[in-house]
Amino acid sequence: MNKCELHDVSVQFGSHFALQDVSFQVRSAERVAFIGPSGAGKTSLFRLIHGVLSPTSGQVIIDETDVSHFSSRQWRPLRCEIGWIPQGFGLVPNLRVLHNVLAGRLGRMNSFQAARMFLVPNAKETAAVHHLLDRVGIAEKLYQRTDRLSAGQQQRVAIARALYQMPSLLLADEPVSNVDPARAEATLDLLCNVATEERITLCMSLHNLHLAKRYFERLIGIRRGRVIFDLPASDFNSEEYRQLYELDDAELLSDSYGD
Amino acid sequence: MPYRSPWPMPVGKIIITTVIIFGWAWWQLGLSIEQAIPNAGGLAKCQEFLGAAVAPAWTYESTPPSNSPFFLTKVGIAIWQTIVFSVAAVSLAFVIGLVWGITMSATWWGTNHVPQNAGRFKYRRTTVWLVVHLMRTVSALARSVHELLWAVLFLSAVGLSPLTVILAIGIPYSGVFAKIFSEIIDETPKQSADALHAIGATRWTVLVHGILPKAIPDMLAYTCYRFECGLRSAAVMGFFGIPTLGYYLQPAFEEQHYHETWTYLYALMAILIGVELWSAQVRRRLAT
Structure with missing residues (x-):
């Protein structure tokens, strides 16, 4: 597997959009951090990439093949290529x-x-x-x-x-959200070193912006199911930070937490 | 402020309804306390029987036929037969119940793995619903007929043999195992199953490697309990002429050999306590 693309992907549960018009492309051996508040849709995004969730509209393309409506059987060989570290470890x-x-x-x-x-x-x-x-x-x-x-x-x-x-692509869902700062750095060192050595594409969701900037070459910000920025880590500044984390009351109290 | 009970339920209504139902059932049966008070003759029998409890028999109370074994040998054989019948019936039911339980669990059919938004699974869902509910109905039927009724059915159809006794116990027990095992499988946390599913494992491998390892300790603990029930059932099956404890207990009681009767009762208690101690240990070792 070399690259993974999303084109205008939306995922809808009833009237609620978990993801809305999401587009991006991850190249082979790239290291991308997905950042955003809880419930923003990061986990849904990862579930989309290994076919546990299918998009309501839009396309998921893996290596030039449209996999948006693949059956479980068609997904199996692809899933073998995609490593997955869930939040609860599984x-x-x-x-x-x-x-x-x-x-x-x-x-x-x-x-x-x-x-x-x-x-x-x-x-x-x-x-x-x-x-x-x-x-x-x-x-x-x-x-x-x-x-x-x-x-x-x-x-x-x-x-x-x-x-x-x-795997050729490794997805990690908030692997450092529950550990102390020293362990968080050790874990990120480990994952990033391995990814570089084995030329594995690494996609990780994170809360900690400092860590994201230090370890990743590219940051994608997600809020309310939309991509709000997609930048090289070096271009990231306080304006984007404000956009991402200044939550309004409705979001803070939203019950779509962790979907 | 109106009083609010700790439970968000109509507690008062539930209590009142329960009391009314209870009272109605007693009234229907016309129960009165005199029914439980024995007459003089009965009282003497009771005293004799309960008195014998402190002195269980070690030998025959009356001279047995010339070629009978020692009394305690006979008790030993009865215990052994009871255990053998129970082991045979429960292990048969375990195997059938395991396969059956897996096939009637929602986890196996993947109805709780299907993405919520996937329309193409609708047709499959209906079929699965039918199959699962058919399996559940059959399991309920097997369970709703008690092992003694199965024994009576077999007795009138083909006569009782060791095999039919094992089937009589095994059929309802399979149904119970199927129900309990499917519930255990469905209640097992699914994180590891989801993780294996996400990396391409088949439905079968997910079940065998992601769910069963966690479910099996609970299943075995439940099987220990069922084995205990199986011992009681096997003992009672003796009343139909199978050489378990009941087979010897019944004539001893009828001939008013109360000391012998108590020996058999204590033997049954001893096995049950033994199994309980053993299964407690098994459960402790499985849990840690």
């Missing part, structure tokens, strides 16, 4: 770390291969997972039960799972 709490990371490749397997991999992971698979865990800094947790790990460590498991998948 790990199975009572499995070992090893098995949670192995799950990253489930998309490329049939049921029998998947069952074999879970029950008797071979030496090569175990070594690959161990290597990735080493890279994210928790190699010694390989055989631990996942819910025994701290939130920060669990996040690293989720990152390792996404890397084991070997």
